[in-house]
């Protein structure tokens with residue numbers, strides 16, 4: 001093929017998998033991801049920095065608006081910094097749970113049995129914050145939230161594939177993270193504690209919605 005290009009293009013021809021192998025891999029991939037749960041009880045056991053690097057390398061393969069890759073992950077295992085993050089996060093959470101009177105939230109969150117105590121921010125060996133870059137070199141980025149969200153999905157899946165657990169934690173507001181992690185001008189997007197689940201970890205007994213509620217095949221014009 002000889003299309004005229006004004007910018008560099010390279011061939012892309014990944015090997016075509018026989019569909020039976022493709023479906024086998026799809027089933028195995030679903031089974032892997034179906035074993036993932038959000039964890040709030042972590043083991044303090046250490047996790048090598050390379051695991052964080054590998055998860056961010058996976059995140060860094062995400063598609064993004066205009067290929068601007070508007071994410072930045074800041075990772076720390078420093079106990080003092082983690083303690084400061086916990087302190088600031090719990091301050092926000094106390095306001096959320098005790099001062100703002102939001103009954104709909106209360107009902108929606110009841111099955112998770114969460115409260116303002118965020119011990120996992122001290123105990124998990126790593127805290128990783130995904131930041132969204134609304135601007136790069138003074139220019140606006142496009143589809144910033146979507147792009148960072150997809151990158152975070154890849155990050156979570158990569159951690160799970162390594163046998164590690166995380167939680168999409170979002171104290172609100174979490175601007176304190178930009179200061180504490182030295183990322184001025186970037187918007188904290190998700191705070192991820194990362195580690196192994198504690199030996200006595202429990203998770204809420206939740207069900208995933210059935211495929212029929214997640215997928216509709218549409219045969220023609222409505």
Ligand code: IYR
Nearest residue numbers: 093109112114115170171172
């Ligand atoms: N940020 C609070 C509340 C909370 C909100 C949602 I949406 C959750 O899925 C879980 C918790 C907290 O972390 O406790």
